[in-house]
Amino acid sequence: MTSILVVDDDPAVTNVLKLFLESSGYAVVTAQGFVAGKKALESSLPDAIVLDLNMPDGLGLDLLSHLRVQLQRKTPVLVLSGNRQESTVLRALEMGANDFVRKPFSPREVTARLRKLLP
């Protein structure tokens, strides 16, 4: 079964994505915050990642860099963020994010975009 890791500090986001993605047939693991996300990245091999950029205990961009540079993984990453700065979006894409969805978001849109990213 295709597995997806959702990293976000907001339990409302992880809850809603878990339910919608699971109902679409994916196995979902959630991690609330940067530290939990980093641990989950190091201990598992998800097929795709949904990543929040702004978390109280660390930046999603740092997690993305950790994934691409240190762990040398090409796992598709969909960035989910309420940040409206165009530069932040561009930076995330430059650092290897595969797609970007802004908050507030539609869970159906996230599911559709993830489906496109998955092999």
Added chain:
Amino acid sequence: MWRRSGESVFGALVLLVLVVEAALLAFLTRGFALRLIGAIPSLRLEATVSWAVSTTALLLVVLVVYVIGYHHLSGIWQRRDLGQLQAWGETWVKVLHGDAPLPQGPLSGPAEEALLALREILHGDEGILLQDMLRDTGLAADLVKRLTSRFLVRRLVALEGLARARLLEAVDPLFVSLDGKEPAVRLLAARAIARTLGGLALGEPDEGRTLRFAASLRRAELPKGVVDEVLLLLEGRAKHLIRDLLRDPPASAALRRAALEALGRLALLDMLPIAAPALTDSDGEVRAAALRAILRIGYIPPDLLPRVAALLRDPLEFVRLHAARAINLVPGKTALDALVECLGDSSWYVRRSAAEALALRGPDGDAVLEEMSRTHEDRFARDMAAQVRADARAQAADRLSGGVRR
């Protein structure tokens, strides 16, 4: 509520301890004074001291027990609230997904919070469903009703909730709050209206409300930072408002500046002609804001070029600085000549800005900088050109060595 009451009780307890301790000290002082003149036997003084010490110890124990008990209970209740919030979050997601029936109102605090948290992060079909859930549970009407509460905190919490709920039917009551007396209420009302209007689906009519919002903003006297935020929250729908704030009769300088900042940040290229009069505004900050808008958009329409060029000789240093940066958007010799002229400016910042702009123009700009570092008639201009060239070379070397290291 628990926190507020707990802290009030703690304050009262500390006051009681202080009063009792002051009375004890006074009593002890009197006892020692009487003993000094031999008016009381030492045995009686010792009894008084023992009594005072034991009372103090008792009071300290009461205070410590209270503090420990307060934090212990707070921890228990906080975990209970978090658990309820989490449980309600899961319930609402199930309702949204059609896996559970809609709970009926009135809702508890955690239920309200969880529903609003979900509404805050979702739009599209699920966002519309959540709006219906807010209405069907009675929370939407309740939040609007709370706007008229006589308690300020209750009104502020309702405004925060309505900003998250983004309900169109709440906009008219929010306008009433925006015209209110308290600055905090006006601020939160402006934010709630902006989030609601900014979140409307494309194609929904909004011009009337947006223009009403502009009129209210003109009256509300909000800080510029708040107006900046409000305009950005409106996103694509900020156009009507920006147009209104820049038209005659002009809004206050702070609002005009905020409108220009939003125009630039939202990259509203088609609205640049509206910013033209701001380039000759009587307020220097407004002229600078117009130049920043042009810079953010990255384009100077040809008919605005003479006005931008004229600002290179503005009496205000910070306006000339922005003009030097903006003129760099123009390709060709016109900009090069203008920047060379700016190199001789009386302000260090303008000279630096002009030299950096030249350095950004690649080989052409570097050649001009090199020539100016030798031939410019002004010694300070020559020094600045040489310095910026050296800095640019050092930065290029850093980038190169960084690339090699990687």
